Structures are given as C-alpha cells and as structure tokens.
Amino acid sequence: MTDRRLAGPVRIVGTGLLGTSIALALRARGVDVALADISPSSLALAIDYGAGRAAQPDDTPELIVVCVPPDVVARIAAQELREFPNALVTDVASVKVAPLRELIELGADVSRYIGSHPMAGRERSGAIAARADLFIGRPWVIAGHDGISYGRAAQVEQLALDLGAIPIEMTAEDHDRNVALVSHTPQVISSLLAARLTDATDAATSLAGQGLRDTTRIAASDPELWVQILRANAPEITGILRAYRDDLDRAISTLEAPDVAGARRALAELIAGGNTGVARLPGKHGQAKHFSRLVVLVDDKPGELARLLTEIGELGVNMEDLRLEHSPGAQIGLAEISVLPAVETRLVSELESRGWKISEALA
Amino acid sequence: MTDRRLAGPVRIVGTGLLGTSIALALRARGVDVALADISPSSLALAIDYGAGRAAQPDDTPELIVVCVPPDVVARIAAQELREFPNALVTDVASVKVAPLRELIELGADVSRYIGSHPMAGRERSGAIAARADLFIGRPWVIAGHDGISYGRAAQVEQLALDLGAIPIEMTAEDHDRNVALVSHTPQVISSLLAARLTDATDAATSLAGQGLRDTTRIAASDPELWVQILRANAPEITGILRAYRDDLDRAISTLEAPDVAGARRALAELIAGGNTGVARLPGKHGQAKHFSRLVVLVDDKPGELARLLTEIGELGVNMEDLRLEHSPGAQIGLAEISVLPAVETRLVSELESRGWKISEALA
Structure with missing residues (x-):
C-alpha cells in the first residue's frame, strides 16, 4: 500500500x-x-x-x-x-x-x-x-x-x-479441490482423532506427547465456521475421505492378522507411504521462519519467570512471542521465547552467563 | 545419580x-x-x-x-x-x-x-x-x-x-492400551493422511499450511521401528481404529448429503467432538481442567509483561502455565495465565487493585 x-x-x-x-x-x-x-x-x-x-x-x-x-x-x-x-x-x-x-x-x-x-x-x-x-x-x-x-x-x-x-x-475449482486435500480433509481426520480422546482415562492423556498434540492441534477449531466450510466443499472432501477410508480398511485388516506373511511389508508400506507424502510438502512457510526460538529452563518457583523476563528486558531484547510449557509434576518449566534472529546469539550468551540454562534440543 | x-x-x-x-x-x-x-x-x-x-x-x-x-x-x-x-x-x-x-x-x-x-x-x-x-x-x-x-x-x-x-x-497392559490411544493410533492416522499427498499436484501442496504440517509431522517417522511397534500392539490399536472408522463412515455419509436435515448438526458435532477431545490433553493446547485460567491485558511496551509476572511473584502465586498472545501490530498483548483454582479469586482482585485489566470473558 x-x-x-x-x-x-x-x-x-x-x-x-x-x-x-x-x-x-x-x-x-x-x-x-x-x-x-x-x-x-x-x-x-x-x-x-x-x-x-x-x-x-x-x-x-x-x-x-x-x-x-x-x-x-x-x-x-x-x-x-x-x-x-x-x-x-x-x-x-x-x-x-x-x-x-x-x-x-x-x-x-x-x-x-x-x-x-x-x-x-x-x-x-x-x-x-x-x-x-x-x-x-x-x-x-x-x-x-x-x-x-x-x-x-x-x-x-x-x-x-x-x-x-x-x-x-x-481457478475457484482448482482452489476448492486443492484445499479439500491440504486443509479440509486434514481437519476432519484430526477432529475424528481428537474425539477418540473424549473418554480417555487421565492415565492415558498424561502420556500424551508432542506427536498427539500436533496431530490434534487443529481439532480445537471453531465448529460453526467449519460446518460452513465442510458443507460448501462437501463433494471434494468426500472423495478424499473415501480413498482414506479404503486405506484405513486395509490397515485394519493387516493389524487384525499381524503375523501372516506380508503383514510386515504392508505395515512398512503404510508408514513409508506417509514418509513419501510428507516429503511432498514444500519447505516451511510462515512466521516461524522470521523469528529465532529458544527454550530456557525455568525452575518451578514463584518469580523465576518474572526474573527471566526482567533480565531479557534489561538486555534490551524485545520478545516477539513467549510460551511457557509446564508439565504438572515437573520441577522445571520451559519458556519458549521468540526473538529476532539478529539478537539470538547475544541473548543466548548473555542469559547463559547469568546462569540460565538454554535447551537447543527443544527449540 | x-x-x-x-x-x-x-x-x-x-x-x-x-x-x-x-x-x-x-x-x-x-x-x-x-x-x-x-x-x-x-x-x-x-x-x-x-x-x-x-x-x-x-x-x-x-x-x-x-x-x-x-x-x-x-x-x-x-x-x-x-x-x-x-x-x-x-x-x-x-x-x-x-x-x-x-x-x-x-x-x-x-x-x-x-x-x-x-x-x-x-x-x-x-x-x-x-x-x-x-x-x-x-x-x-x-x-x-x-x-x-x-x-x-x-x-x-x-x-x-x-x-x-x-x-x-x-501395568504393562495399561501402558499398551494407553499408548495405543495417544501414540500408536495417531501414527497410523497421520501416516494414512500424509500418504494421500503422494499424488497431489504441486499447486495443491503449495497451499499447505501449518495445520497440515502439524497433522502429518509424525508421518516422517521410521518405518522399520514402527512396523515392530504396530505389530507388538496390534490388538489395542485395531480396536481404536475400528471405532475411528465407524466415526469416519458417519462423517462421509453426512458429507454425501450435506443439505439434508440434521447434516449441519452432525458436522457441528464432529468438530465439537474434536474440541472436547483435544481439551482433555493436559498443558499446552488443552488447558488441564484442574487449573483456572485468566487473561490479563498487557500494554505492548517493553517491560510490561515482566512487571506483571514480578507482581504475580510478589503475591506468592505460582503460575502453572502461561501463554502470551502478542502481535507486533497490535497495541495490546494478552497473557493467559493458569493458576490453581484456590488462588484465582485473590489473584484477580489483587491484580485489578494494581491496575491490571483482566478479561474473564476471554479465558
């Protein structure tokens, strides 16, 4: 503009x-x-x-x-x-x-x-x-x-x-066909997966890791909006879901008899098929690229996070985003901090020299 | 050690x-x-x-x-x-x-x-x-x-x-039942979804967003390892996949006739069912049920968030989780804070008396 x-x-x-x-x-x-x-x-x-x-x-x-x-x-x-x-x-x-x-x-x-x-x-x-x-x-x-x-x-x-x-x-037609595959069908698949958790025991959900969180993240989406999207693009979505169901039926049949000849190969092809598909996705787009992310370990004590943020402020660094991950029962919280890439190296070394522990593995 | x-x-x-x-x-x-x-x-x-x-x-x-x-x-x-x-x-x-x-x-x-x-x-x-x-x-x-x-x-x-x-x-039995739900079944669901991308056009994959990337991230996993896991836990996984297939069948039937009476409601319940399920996950996305959540408006000025957290620390309140919603273009950030329900009322009144604006409607 x-x-x-x-x-x-x-x-x-x-x-x-x-x-x-x-x-x-x-x-x-x-x-x-x-x-x-x-x-x-x-x-x-x-x-x-x-x-x-x-x-x-x-x-x-x-x-x-x-x-x-x-x-x-x-x-x-x-x-x-x-x-x-x-x-x-x-x-x-x-x-x-x-x-x-x-x-x-x-x-x-x-x-x-x-x-x-x-x-x-x-x-x-x-x-x-x-x-x-x-x-x-x-x-x-x-x-x-x-x-x-x-x-x-x-x-x-x-x-x-x-x-x-x-x-x-x-074209509008190509758009609707394409988003049925990359957006609308994944929404249905993810929502149905998340729905399986409804009656899960607390013991089961306590074991949930990042894989489940990622596969079900979009299941938190707004029902009212999605009813409209799904109805407006129903024929395209249905076609993909039918093909998905065929694959699922085959997977279930294989898992019902995991010891028969060929079961190992069928399961390997199931997972390898996913490898091939996910490799089709082009390199990451989006905001994540523009910020560097670092994870700082924070003791589970009152005031510790405030102290961290105060020190980051003292260093003149502006946080673009912050997220605290804290598992119930853990003695340590993880503060995910997004900053401009230009300040990342300085921030890491300054924080480390002040005694903070930075985890690159989790970033 | x-x-x-x-x-x-x-x-x-x-x-x-x-x-x-x-x-x-x-x-x-x-x-x-x-x-x-x-x-x-x-x-x-x-x-x-x-x-x-x-x-x-x-x-x-x-x-x-x-x-x-x-x-x-x-x-x-x-x-x-x-x-x-x-x-x-x-x-x-x-x-x-x-x-x-x-x-x-x-x-x-x-x-x-x-x-x-x-x-x-x-x-x-x-x-x-x-x-x-x-x-x-x-x-x-x-x-x-x-x-x-x-x-x-x-x-x-x-x-x-x-x-x-x-x-x-x-017990080993509980473990296998639980991981079938929170880890093994999501792997199958995600791999099958990613496999649908194998023959996608470049135009389609160019539209892939974070939702698709998240739902298919674990589809990049090692086939050799997963063949062993899936075979070793096949009965538990199969049971969950059958229930998933029943839900999928219903979704397909609904989408095949999206204009009939009840279709809107069925689709809304599909997405809402996912909302309910994902809310069962502790921490991060679904907030654990046993924490109270409040949203504090934070001016987009350096040091404001640190000041908020310092004051929360001074009140002796331990945050169980924190998430900052902050857009570089917006003039206000939103700090979502999870605390034990027992301290919520006191925290809200203390923060308000210190001039913080709390939006309970947003929590």
Whole structure:
C-alpha cells in the first residue's frame, strides 16, 4: 500500500480473526482502514486493538475486503458491490466456487469481484486472536474468473504482497479441490482423532506427547465456521475421505492378522507411504521462519519467570512471542521465547552467563 | 545419580536416539556410562559424542538400560540378565506387554527386570539426534509387575527423576492400551493422511499450511521401528481404529448429503467432538481442567509483561502455565495465565487493585 495512492480507505467488513489481522497489518503500513461489523462489540474490540476506525457513511473505499463466514460471504459481497459502485471487492473465505456462483445468481457486478483466500489461520478465532503478521510467508490464493480484468486482479495481488503473503493464482475449482486435500480433509481426520480422546482415562492423556498434540492441534477449531466450510466443499472432501477410508480398511485388516506373511511389508508400506507424502510438502512457510526460538529452563518457583523476563528486558531484547510449557509434576518449566534472529546469539550468551540454562534440543 | 553411589557403571545397550540421550544425560551428572552396541560404528559415534566409554568385559554394572528396537528387546534383556546376575535391567521400548511375556517365556530372571518407557522422541533417529535434555519434563512410564520387588522399581524411578522426567507407574497392559490411544493410533492416522499427498499436484501442496504440517509431522517417522511397534500392539490399536472408522463412515455419509436435515448438526458435532477431545490433553493446547485460567491485558511496551509476572511473584502465586498472545501490530498483548483454582479469586482482585485489566470473558 505504501507505493500506491488509494483514493479512499480500505474497507474491512467483518472484524473476526482474518479481518482484524488484515486491518492490523494495513494500519502498521499507515493505511486508513474503515472497519464494519454486524456486531457492535466485535467492532469496538477491533478498534480497541488498533485495527482501524469505524466506517463512516461518506467513506469512498477503492478496495473492500469481505471477511465474513462462508455462508454469508456472497450476500455481503453483493451488498458491498451495490453500495460502493467504484470499489473492487474481494473476500477471504475458505471456499471459492460457491461464493462466485452465488454472486452471479444474485446478479452482482462480478467485474469488480475477485475471490481470494489467505492460507493462514489459527485454531482460535475472533479479533482477540488477530495478528498483523498472520500472513507473512503464507500462500494467498487469488481465484480469477473470466468476468474480471487482469488489472483488477492485480490490486488484490498487491494487497497480499503488502501483507507479506505469497499470491498464487488458480481457478475457484482448482482452489476448492486443492484445499479439500491440504486443509479440509486434514481437519476432519484430526477432529475424528481428537474425539477418540473424549473418554480417555487421565492415565492415558498424561502420556500424551508432542506427536498427539500436533496431530490434534487443529481439532480445537471453531465448529460453526467449519460446518460452513465442510458443507460448501462437501463433494471434494468426500472423495478424499473415501480413498482414506479404503486405506484405513486395509490397515485394519493387516493389524487384525499381524503375523501372516506380508503383514510386515504392508505395515512398512503404510508408514513409508506417509514418509513419501510428507516429503511432498514444500519447505516451511510462515512466521516461524522470521523469528529465532529458544527454550530456557525455568525452575518451578514463584518469580523465576518474572526474573527471566526482567533480565531479557534489561538486555534490551524485545520478545516477539513467549510460551511457557509446564508439565504438572515437573520441577522445571520451559519458556519458549521468540526473538529476532539478529539478537539470538547475544541473548543466548548473555542469559547463559547469568546462569540460565538454554535447551537447543527443544527449540 | 548424584545422591546414590552405584557399585559400577550404568550399562547402556543400544546407542540409538534414546540410548545415547540417556547416556549423555548420565554423563552430564558425572555417572560412569558403559556403552554397548551391535554396530561398532554406531558405538564409536556415541562415544565421539561424549555419551560414555565402550563397555569392558570386567564391568559390573548395577543398572542396565536396554535401548534396542522392540523386536529384539526381550532377547537382549534376557541375555543381559544372564550375563550380569546382580544387575537390574530395564528397557525403553514403546510396548511393554510383549517384552515381559517373552522374557518369562525365555525363563529370564524377571525379579531383576522392570520395563519402562520414556515418552520422548524425535522424528530423527540415531546417536546423531541424541540430546541430554530429551527427557526433561516428559512422562516416563515404569511398568511394574508382580515378579519384582518395590525396592527394585525405585531404582528405575530414580533414573527417570535424574534425567528430569516424570515417573508414572502403570501395568504393562495399561501402558499398551494407553499408548495405543495417544501414540500408536495417531501414527497410523497421520501416516494414512500424509500418504494421500503422494499424488497431489504441486499447486495443491503449495497451499499447505501449518495445520497440515502439524497433522502429518509424525508421518516422517521410521518405518522399520514402527512396523515392530504396530505389530507388538496390534490388538489395542485395531480396536481404536475400528471405532475411528465407524466415526469416519458417519462423517462421509453426512458429507454425501450435506443439505439434508440434521447434516449441519452432525458436522457441528464432529468438530465439537474434536474440541472436547483435544481439551482433555493436559498443558499446552488443552488447558488441564484442574487449573483456572485468566487473561490479563498487557500494554505492548517493553517491560510490561515482566512487571506483571514480578507482581504475580510478589503475591506468592505460582503460575502453572502461561501463554502470551502478542502481535507486533497490535497495541495490546494478552497473557493467559493458569493458576490453581484456590488462588484465582485473590489473584484477580489483587491484580485489578494494581491496575491490571483482566478479561474473564476471554479465558
């Protein structure tokens, strides 16, 4: 946004996780951001966060980003297209075929609409979970269509670039097929796995390690949002789940007779198949890359963590993120600290010279 | 180890990831560690890493830790029990029923054997991935049985404590049932999911986000090791996978007709079921039920978080867990603090009287 002069504010409709995160990132670049939300308290919270100002009746936005749930995205986008006849409208919903089809059915001016989808999110929702750096290094799909000119699309591409994301162009159909595989099906698989823990004994959950935590992290996602996503992309997801079920059936059959000839090979191929699949994933994207992470061991005594943070402050180092891991019963907590890579070496040596124990293994 | 005088060295048989990590941790405590491995090059590597010295024929270890793959653990443990008639022998394999049964079948002196299982690992294997702090804060199962005296078991418990782990006692049967749920089944589910990516287009994998990376991280695990684990614990795993398949069948049926009455509710319950399950996990993601959580708003200024934690320390309150939500673009950070329920009310009122803003709605 810094390089281009927008005629008016960027208008963000919907101040949930994505809308507020986009707004925060634009505000950090000095862009005038006009916020709108059907919920006055949600809007007020986003404004409190510094995500922008409340939209005014005389605003003349050039760019409108609709950040509302998938079920209502077409209706809201149509309304915005009507209300602001000079603005380009985009949205950030996790499905792209249904909204475009619905907009056409509603007779909306789709020559000013181009759907998009930043591949960024968190298992927590709402303005409260928003982060200006949510999009850094993340793919941002721009789903072009025949009814819009190339120049118009470039404006959304620039938005993605301004927010640190990587714009990727594909059709709405390709998008929906692809996210069914890399996002929607994993959500179902993870939710079903986590659901198996519901009746687990405390003894069992006390043994949970990082593997289980990772495989079930997204199972903490918002049911209301996911009902909409799953319904909107049901045929694509169902196709992949059926293939998954076939593989699962084979795995169960093998495990039912683990001593028969060929069982070892079948199980080895099961795990090796996962090796091959996971190797298809390109190198890590995302914010983690931009920060160095170190883990400091902290005695389980009142005041110890405060002392650590005070000393980090005295060293003039700004923490980008902090997370304390503390297992019940453990004498030691682990403070995961994210800092800019430039200060990492100095921080480690300063902390070690002050007697702190840093674990590189856990970082 | 510091508080007890061992008559001889601790003997570690198998210098892979776990064996070498245990050895490194013991060496760091000044313990004499005698290393043995069937592979001379693996042994030499571990010695190079500082994990100990090569075992000598006249060693008289009091404690032997067998760190070999599950398929051979009973055979090696039996051999060690024979060769060192005064030593206590433990192992660290991921299954506990089969090794004990096999040892009894082999006629080994199980009055000197007690199985154990540190719940720690990495996707990388071998001495090269070993870390002395691998076990810090991790559960370490000690699987007692009727053939061993309480005093003997205490020696393995002390080993776990010395390495910073949390000893948890349970029967071999309970262990295998529990790890089937929290470790072995998630491995199968994750491997099968990752395998679906094998034939994915580059466009699809380019959209992969953190959710997919997390759910498939353990799919990079070693096939050879996992064939042994899955076979050794097949009945327990199969039972859980069958229940999973029933849930998956229901999900597929729902997604095949996403517009019928009740489909929304079924999908909401699918995702909500995952929410409930993941909340059962202690620490990190699901907050343990027995802690109260409060969210304190912290100004995005250097030193503010340290000031908060210092004041909490001054109040004599021990934080059980802490998580900071902080975006470089936001003007407020959120400190999520878990404390014992007994101190919550006092902490809230004391913090509020000191001017901190607490959002209970967010907790």
